Amino acid sequence: MILLWQIDTEVAPSWLSLMQTAADCALLTEGVKRECAVSIRLCDDDAIHEINREYRDVDRATDVLSFPTVNYPAGVTAGQADKYLRRELDDELNACMLGDLILSVPHVLAQAEEYGHSPERECAYLLVHGLCHLMGYDHIEEDDKRRMRAMEEKILAAIGQTRDGEGAVTDETLLALAREAMKRSYSPYSNYPVGAALLCADGRIFQGCNIENASFGLTNCAERTAMFKAISEGATEFTAIAIASRQSAPWPCGACRQVLNEFAPGIRVLVTWDGGQDEMSLNELLPHGFGPKDVQ
Numbered sequence: 001m002i003l004l005w006q007i008d009t010e011v012a013p014s015w016l017s018l019m020q021t022a023a024d025c026a027l028l029t030e031g032v033k034r035e036c037a038v039s040i041r042l043c044d045d046d047a048i049h050e051i052n053r054e055y056r057d058v059d060r061a062t063d064v065l066s067f068p069t070v071n072y073p074a075g076v077t078a079g080q081a082d083k084y085l086r087r088e089l090d091d092e093l094n095a096c097m098l099g100d101l102i103l104s105v106p107h108v109l110a111q112a113e114e115y116g117h118s119p120e121r122e123c124a125y126l127l128v129h130g131l132c133h134l135m136g137y138d139h140i141e142e143d144d145k146r147r148m149r150a151m152e153e154k155i156l157a158a159i160g161q162t163r164d165g166e167g168a169v170t171d172e173t174l175l176a177l178a179r180e181a182m183k184r185s186y187s188p189y190s191n192y193p194v195g196a197a198l199l200c201a202d203g204r205i206f207q208g209c210n211i212e213n214a215s216f217g218l219t220n221c222a223e224r225t226a227m228f229k230a231i232s233e234g235a236t237e238f239t240a241i242a243i244a245s246r247q248s249a250p251w252p253c254g255a256c257r258q259v260l261n262e263f264a265p266g267i268r269v270l271v272t273w274d275g276g277q278d279e280m281s282l283n284e285l286l287p288h289g290f291g292p293k294d295v296q
Ligand SMILES: [Zn+2]
Pocket: 221, 222, 223, 224, 252, 253, 254, 255, 256, 257
């Protein structure tokens, strides 16, 4: 999913990274085949209060507001509404605009504290709640509320963010998130887009894509993009990495095998491409690898 950010109130980069992964997972879980976009504003309580008053006639601040653009028929959600989504196609983005979300950063922090979980987790929950609204869910009637709640839980559980902090990320989700990350690839020279999704031992997922450069040698692979994002946000233990491309099996290049070996010599490496899927351990991909153990 394409997220168009407006950030008025400073937040940790890890919030944004988790929100991107949660948004990708929301579309996958709902079964939306088409690329979609959402604008997200992160602001303070005064700003959200004003929007709530102006557009909803509610004179108070709140945690999240959602303004859908798609006109779903009653009882229909985005997964079954392709023809309604298509009407919101933005030519420039080449994606369907689902609408706008506004999140209050002070509410995220206060609610995280109240529920005893991380602000990232609270942020992801509020984002998923808002995205469900943009995908046609609501919680006015008891039945609808149950349906919406179940979808929220399904999305959050898929990325290991359930309410009780448990929930395993499946290989299927990791591979799908790698394919989503591939859409953000910058590969105008090779036309070989690659995406990666790296699963950390603490359950976090970091996505990455390959980033090319007119000075070809400066290109960075998807796997290393994901690794460097994870490491720069404090994760150093990894259990699996999924890598996606289109044309052929995207086994990691020599440089990426070496970088993976630095932190996770035994990591499972899953690859997916048009027409195939495979798995190997890094030990198999980099036998007799040179690593930290050799320089002690
Ligand atoms: Zn590489």
